Amino acid sequence: MRNAGACIVFAALVGACGVGDEGSGMPDTDDPNDVLGIICTAEYDVSGTWTAGTPMRDAETPTGCWPVGTWTFTATLRSNECSSEPTQLESQYSFRVDRMMNPDPEMDIGWEDTYTYLGNQAYLYRLKVSEGGGGDCEGGLELYSADNTEYWNLKPAIFDDSNVISGFAEYAKFKEPQR
16 A cells, blocks of 8 residues: 555656656657657669779689779659758769778788768768678768758668669758757
């Protein structure tokens, strides 16, 4: 009976104080966009070309992701929930992947990749390339607008050892700066 009394007292206090109702700053919604402060979103198709760089794939590495070179691509609107089409940060996106063998004989870690975004560095948030299924290479280029309210997540990919890039991109417009 003691626990039941505590619950009644607690319920009376919560109801009287309005805890959780006022000043929490959280929207009263289950919509994830509202919770995250997203005003609108858009989706894009990505297409372009990959130009191989050096070193070229060696005989000891016959398969797997070999992203060395320049990735150049554009994004074409697929779907849009914004009132107008978002203005892209660049007319064309490009980055370069360089690979070299680690020169330190004490560290046997093999190849090291470096990534260079060839566009406006002020927009860059994150750039990487990873191996996808079947040895394909998938890039991850994340950019923010100058005011940090627009976010672009570009996912270019190279399939089947070709020089063709395809993929997708996601766009989100936020109410508040995100970084």
